[in-house]
Amino acid sequence: MTRTMEADATDAGLNDTVALLQAMIREACVNDGSVESGQEVRNVNVLQRFLAGAVATGRLEVHVYASAPGRSSLIARVRGTDPDAPALGLVGHLDVVPVNPDGWSRNPFGGELIDGEIWGRGAVDMLYLTAAFATVLRDAALSDTPLRGDLVLLAVADEEAGSEHGIHWLLREHAAAVHVTEAISESGGMRMGRHVAIEVAEKGSAGRRLVVHGTPGHASIPYGAAGAVTRMGEVLNRLSSVTPIAQLGPLWAAFVNARIDDPELAERMLDPVRLDAVLPKLGGIAGYAHAISRITISPTILRSGHTHNVIPSHGELDLDIRTLPGTTDAEVDELLRAMLGDLADAVEIEHLRGWPATASPATTPLFAAIERAVTEVSGEPVVPIMAAGGSDNRVLRGIGIPAYGFGLLGPEWSYEKYREGVHGNNERIDLGSIGLTLAALRRIVADRVG
Ligand SMILES: [Zn+2]
Structure with missing residues (x-):
């Protein structure tokens, strides 16, 4: 001082x-x-x-x-x-x-x-x-x-x-x-x-737009409908239920050593398999630790439908995706398809603006x-x-x-x-x-x- x-x-x-x-x-x-x-x-x-x-x-x-x-x-x-x-x-x-x-x-x-x-x-x-x-x-x-x-x-x-x-x-x-x-x-x-x-x-950015297709119809008869809005809900559900795996780069250990005093906690954080279980214990630094240890995906914009009595045939979901050094565009698309599973066939992936880490x-x-x-x-x-x-x-x-x-x-x-x-x-x-x-x-x- x-x-x-x-x-x-x-x-x-x-x-x-x-x-x-x-x-x-x-x-x-x-x-x-x-x-x-x-x-x-x-x-x-x-x-x-x-x-x-x-x-x-x-x-x-x-x-x-x-x-x-x-x-x-x-x-x-x-x-x-x-x-x-x-x-x-x-x-x-x-x-x-x-x-x-x-x-x-x-x-x-x-x-x-x-x-x-x-x-x-x-x-x-x-x-x-x-x-x-x-x-x-x-x-x-x-x-x-x-x-x-x-x-x-x-x-x-x-x-x-x-x-x-x-x-x-x-x-x-x-x-x-x-x-x-x-x-x-x-x-x-x-x-x-x-x-x-x-x-x-700095992490990179690989924005994506998911164009979600469904079957249009009259909203007064929803039985069996597979509209785009419902499907977008399922897509969002898939994206939020899976956390991309941790990839601990060369700066990670220095961050943990500088910031984490508890040696047992630090040891678990240095293990990509055990890291996610301790994120809730990290308090105010959890979001940062989560972000710099993996690719992150944040849904930010939803668009679908024009008229309230029409089941729409398609919708768009914009994702803010932040990448790590070395992540390629193809890897981002593969990750999304893997997270979507069988829904991937109903979704087209468009590339928004981005830059590498x-x-x-x-x-x-x-x-x-x-x-x-x-x-x-x-x-x-x-x-x-x-x-x-x-x-x-x-x-x-x-x-x-x-x-x-x-x-x-x-x-x-x-x-x-x-x-x-x-x-x-x-x-x-x-x-x-x-x-x-x-x-x-x-x-x-x-x-x-x-
Ligand atoms: Zn600034």
Whole structure:
């Protein structure tokens, strides 16, 4: 804790980072998935004002690119002196997910500071990091000591809806501007036991639509009918009565060792056959443990029928399916057919959007720098983890760039608390965590490109 207080008290950038975070929350760049939403240009404008002084020195190059009206991203680069040095990308998204204001006890877009916490949508996911990235980049540009390698802020649109108008578009249309050799972004810094979690892998997505066929008829004579709606119920029943088997990858043992104190429980969790029986004993971490140990299948959308007196001939059931590193599309389809059994003949499987699981090795110089920085600032060890969801890290990994989910939250930030904050009601972050993150980030930057 002494180190925490020290980080808070000595980082001159903390006040500026907090003010920047508040300003970005208040712009309410809410991304609902439609192309008109997000309007990240507003947060780009906030960043441009924040960086103006550094641009004036001539040491910071800033470019703004819009993939669609209002869907702007900002790329700011401090050039290093050594062309062989790494180019470190700081990837922060500018958009936030929608809110249900009824669930909030404060204005979700007020950016208020209450009892040492900044409140608002995006405070945790991930505007505090985007603000910390901008602060450290600005300070590097204002410093008289040149950097060895490039330091690049990629402040991007549309992460929350799949990044099509953000990092995907930038990589297609402005690849040279995006150029980095390694990167950090969101989804790290929460605690697994006393360890600080750094994300090195993300599950993949393999969305599927099950088109279910049945026999149409008049609803007034249901005897013997095999309508699509009834069949969809049977399909759902099959899918929920079978749990895909556990496949414990290379990160599993580290997670168990970091998080589970009871040695007997830990031993059972390391056995794929005995794991499922102990999931109910895992409390708030059970969902995460379940998700990262197997392929998961979540039914999310049902569609069938037009008229209440007609038994429909077909229906559609959309599934959110999350895959592990190495899972192929064919394996997902085979798994579904096996789960459906004899119902499989009445079902067509269509592919929705997806992407493979991704991982960066925990053996790169950047990961070592993150580990050193986090441990120096927090006094605790690091555990590499796999995220159940996706972030822009996956896009960079997809083109061969090592990318990690960074952050350094206070000791009270269990994985459960983090999950609750992200996309939930009353999202907020404490100033202590912002100070810790800044302190670790400055060390990483100095280590890699300073
Ligand atoms: Zn995010």
